[in-house]
Amino acid sequence: MKTERLLGIIMILLDRKQISATKLAELFEVSVRTIYRDINSLSEAGVPVTALPGVNGGIQIMDNYKIDKHFFTSTDITSLLIALESLSSNVSAVQANQTAEKIKTLVPDHLSEEIKLKSHQISIDLTPWTSNQPLQPFLETIKSGMERHQLLRFDYSDNQGMKTTRTVEPYRLVLKEISWYLQAFCLERNDFRTFKLSRISHLDLLEKAFTPREFQPKPLGKEPFYGKKWTTITLKVTYKVKEQLVDKFGQLDFIETPEVDKIIVEFPFMEDDFGYHLLMGFGNQCECLGPDHVRDELKRRFEELLHIYQN
Structure with missing residues (x-):
């Protein structure tokens, strides 16, 4: 958000x-x-900032400048406090709370009650329904590695169950939906890689430091949503399934x-394990009406599953 970026620029210039x-x-x-x-x-x-041209130029802020409490509106400060509250459940709550207390010092006295009210009107809870508490130690260890430029070593299992031991230079943590990733x-592998934290075990922070190399953040581009062909299928679903489809894929017709x-929907389907597992997970609340080859594949998978329980 722009407000957070403006505040960040000021803090960097002051430092x-x-x-x-x-x-x-x-x-x-x-x-x-x-x-x-x-x-x-x-x-x-x-704010007394200037941009100086030339090789030795850059953006500067006047010496001894202090932030005026009236620089931020009540909406600006409320947005910052709401953002920090949402982060506190996924990163160190102590760190987020300390930052929130610093921001509160920017609040003019006459706006204190208004901002307190507004900041409690919206709550952003990024935690999953099931607890992600076991990942908290991992997050803290990885953050230490990034801050101190120290190597990490861990065991990693890919989506096929193949286990390897990796030594990495940590650069970025990403929260996507309910999953954390380390870039x-x-x-x-002598290359940048993205690791899903839930597949990491035996994580250690090594004493050995590394010299940071140029890192260009990249979108996860996580399969199966990128680089594959979609097939339009027709589903008959219950309203409960409708809600789940809208949550995952946005508004559909x-x-x-x-x-x-029951309602019918034209659904963009990925013909791989992810797609078929998604449909099978809806159980008897979802029926694929077509195309025939998708319906036949679902039948085959259900028959395989039934065979397991018949023996």
């Missing part, structure tokens, strides 16, 4: 005194043009049927 627009763009993962727009926004808001440079509790 470093001068930094290039290119470096700021890399830090916040935006374009250089966006950074210059942010600098203009700060200047218009009365790191793998010394065994549903058509009512003469059956009170």
Whole structure:
């Protein structure tokens, strides 16, 4: 969000005194043009920032500048507090709470009650229905490795159950839906790799430090949603399944049927294990009406499953 980025730019300038627009763009993962727009926004808001041209130039902030409490509106501060609250359940709650307390010092006295009320009107809970507490020690260990530039070693099982031992340079933690991922440079593969934390075991922080290399954050591009061909299939589902489909895939076109509790939907289907397991997981609340080859494959998989329980 722009407000958090503006605050971040100010904090960096107060700490470093001068930094290039290119470096700021890399830090916040935006374009250089966006950074210059942010600098203009700060200047218009009365923050004494300047951009100096030339080889030794960069963006600076006036010495001894302090943030005016009136720089942030109640909406700005509320947004920051809500974001921090959502993070506290996935990262160190102590760290998030300490940051929240610092932000609260920016609140003018006459806005204190208003911001307290607004910050409790919206709650973002990123925790899964089942607890992710066992991953918390992993998160703290990986964060230590990133902050101190120390190598990590762990055992890793891929989606086929193949186990390997990896030594990596940690660069980034990513939370996607309810799963955490580590983006790191793998010394065994001599390349950047993405590791799902739930597949990691025996994680150790090594004493050996590494020199950070250039890291370009990449979207996960996680299968099966990228790089594969979709097949449109027709499903007859209950309203309970409808809710689950909308949660996972967004709004779809549903058509009512003469059956009170059933509706029909044209569904973008991935013809792999993920897709078939998804449909089978709906049980008797979902029927594939076509195409025939998808319906026949579902029959075959259900017959295999039935055979297991008949023996």
